[in-house]
Amino acid sequence: MTWFPIPPLIHGAAQWAALAALFGGNTVLLTxxxxxxxxxxxxxxxxxxxxVITGDAxxxxxxxxxxxxxxxTSSLVALASSAALFSPxxxxxxVDALPNTVITDSIGSSETGFGGIKIVGRDPEYAGGPRVPPGREVLxxxxxxxxxxxxxGVIGRFARGGHVPLGYYKxxxxxxxxxxxxxxxxxxTPGDFARVEADGTITLLGRGNMCINTGGEKVFPEEVEGTLKAHPGVFDAIVVGVPDERLGHRVAAVVQARPGWEPDLPELNRHLRQSLAGYKVPRSLWLAEKVERTPSGKPDYRWAQRYTRERSAFAHAD
Structure with a gap:
């Protein structure tokens, strides 16, 4: 079988997929x-x-x-996403376009390796992030x-034991x-925060260093980004915290709109409030011709924070 790791080989997801294919005697296709x-x-x-893809990117x-x-696409047996947000x-x-293909979403990191995987269905339940049965020795x-x-309901740090690295070099x-x-x-514990559901599945919420503390509440950007991108006018989005005198930080979004859609913050807020608590809804909106991502496809949060500092917001909510 031919395996196609689509991310660049600097990314662990592509490296693992390529090695797994080669160890199994398969062909590896690269671009x-x-x-x-x-x-x-x-x-x-x-x-x-x-x-193999890296989420929405x-x-x-x-x-x-x-x-x-x-x-x-009749040859495509499986499409696997990992290492980045794969929004509902x-x-x-x-699922609609490839009814005969097994589509999966998995969690993990360079430090932990595989952490868990789930087959994607037509109407996946969204719990704030990818929700998967845990892999072996995952806590x-x-x-x-x-x-x-x-x-x-306790939010803690995702951890994996077993065959893990000795440490960070020097x-x-x-x-x-x-x-x-x-x-x-x-x-x-590479820095990802997660929750263990009553049935033992794990919901990965996001990196702790990206978590936004707004008025004492914690907001994980990935959850808001996934809901934003469900709006028909939004092509891509990155969510960050920006300074706020009253809240400490306010939730903000840098959005890449689809051609022909005129962004409207109240309209976006109404869309978001159908799925999110009010404190998670962005209170400031910036527009970008293109949302920048890292070469591996992950959101470039440093770029987004710099973008908000250097430009005036398109709109603010009261």
Missing amino acids: AKFDAANVWRLIERHRAGVA MGRPMIEALRAGDYD SVKRQF VIDEAGRPVVPGS DPEKTAALFVEVDGARYV
């Missing part, structure tokens, strides 16, 4: 540059059976290119370093902070 239409041409030409332009073109609206579009630990009780302080012991076993 030098991501181009959504060309991805489908390559899948058709080389009869690729497995494709690749998924959204790919699904739109698929709708706009005429490609033979984009997942549903893939969520609280502030005291104890495993979180399922269904307690960085003993970071190693001591992120490699911990739980009941005598060694775990790595």
Whole structure:
């Protein structure tokens, strides 16, 4: 079978997919540059059976290119997303467009490796982030370093034991902070926050260093971004915190609009409030011709924060 890791090989998701394919005696297909239409041409030409993407960064332009073109996707057995937000609206579009393809969403990081995987259905329940059955030796630990009780609602740090790295190269302080012991076993906690649901599944909420503290409430950008991108006028979005005299920080969004849509903050807020608590809704909006992402497809939050500092907002909510 031909495997097609679409992210650049600097990304762990592409490296693991390529190595897994090669160790299994399969063919690996690579492309030098991501181009959504060309991805489908390559899948058709080389009869690729497995494709690997990094969430919406690749998924959204790919699904739109698929709708706009005429490609033979009959060879595609599985499409796997990992390492970045794969929003419910984009997942549903893939399920509709590729009814004979198994579509999965998985969690993990360079430090932990695989953390859990779930097959995507037509109407996935959205719990604020990807919700998956945990992989082996996966925990969520609280502030005291104890495993979180399922269904307690406690938000803790995602952790994985077993075959984990020895530490960060020449960085003993970071190693001591992120490699911990739980009941005598060694775990790595790369900085992702998560919740354990009553049925034992894990909902990954986002990186702790990106969490926005607004008036004492914690807001994880990925949840807001996923809901924003479900609006038909929004092509892409990054959510950050900006300084606010009263709240400390206010939730803000940098949005790339679809052609022909005139952004309207009250309209966006009404859309968001159908799924989000009021304190999570962006109170300031910036527009960008293109939302910038890192070469691996992840949101470039430093770019977004710089963008908000250097430009006037398109709109503010009272």
